[in-house]
Amino acid sequence: MADGKGLPIGALTSQYLANFYLDAFDANMKASGQCSRYMRYMDDIVVWAEPSKLPTIRSLARKSAAALRLEIKHDGEWNQCRYGVPFLGFVIYPDRMRLGRQGRRRLRGKMRGLQREFSRGQISELEYQSRCTSLFAHAQTGDDVNWRRTVLSCGHCPPGD
Template sequence: MKRQRIRLSDIADWDNLMLAVWKAACGKRHRPDVICFTQHLDANLGKLANAILQAEAPYARYREFHIHDPKERLIHAACFEDRVLHHAIMNLAEPVFERTLIPTTYACRPDKGVHRAITQVQANLRRYPWFVKVDISGYFPNIDHHILFRLLGERFKGDDFLYLLWRIIDSYHAQPGKGLPIGSLTSQHFANHYLDGADRFLLEHLKVQGHVRYMDDTLFWCNSKEEAKAKLAALREYLLGERQLHLKPDTQINRSQRGVSYCGYRVLPGAILLNRRKRQRYQQLRLQWEQAWLDGDITELELQRVYQSVHAITLHADSLEWRKQNLRLHPPPPM
């Protein structure tokens, strides 16, 4: 595939930056940093455009916080100017990434996502007898900067653009020379692309029967347990040698008929269920908002609205009977 040239002038183009502002501010327009930026939009965009052209971006200011969704993660949120920059870059670079990825990779892609990945997992469980669930140890903190930059250099050309990409990569270190910040748009796309070679190794070299990957969560299918063990060993060697990544020792090999937990769901050949963490999350949020209503912190109308967002956790799963049982065990307050 020919390398794509992206010019800094195209990134700093006014229309491209305006689109990037709209994307970066979506759902966050009431936050102080967004309000501050948009109050003086023309001046701030001009300043950002100049920083892009003068190789002074990104600003590399991160805000750290923890989330529990469901397990604890340390998030490094870029400042709003850098989030605009990331969107401005990806407006132009995303189509290049999209052309390189194989069809069974589902993260950070249009018309893909978790639910299509789950549907494909179920189809593969029905079709192939054995699966391997690949578990990479500390994926984002262990992405090697120089390997990532080399991979990006195989897709893009232009020293000024590649230098901008390097500045973004080098703006964060979980350890010397490694790590991408969880929470940045560019991190998601870079991390997704980092394993494209592993996808192709599985499909084109090892000839696995089926394959699904959502970011670093990879499943592949084989005809026997012995074949699964051999191909897992080959993949382990590839990831260590080519990407400096380690697999956890408890990587799962099992019969497809027993199902697999994947991306928040318990996927069986005949059903898609919520996994334990999603069930706990649903119950926790429902009880939390009901208590907020009882305490007078939210109105009845607001409670009805948040019920919809809580219910969204259960969508795309066969959850009706479980939700009925949950309501019997934890009845909602009378209104």
């Protein structure tokens, strides 16, 4: 790193170190009792709280980060849950979680590509099913059963045995 800060993105050690190093940050945020819900993946964080508690949470996050000699680059996005909160390719609502628009588009494109490869004989049926299963495994994290059925009913994937 040019300025002596941070870790190279994509290095396996950066993922491990982020989880190890930010454990204290997580503990402070959760122990405060200010957050209704708190989620973090690497340096992406989502906090659910009452609007009146947000200034306190913001201050706590800055203090916790400073104690670890970290800085928060921006204040993030402030949003009401009913509009959905984008996080790691999903949109989280109070009662469900859906694959985001770009993720849906990407999944459909990959499915079409697999269909083409299979119909041209470039991959076996077993490889085709395996790759379809892999693509849908990520999408199954969201509560999009009807959308997944629609994609499957378009003939993109053969049914499993």
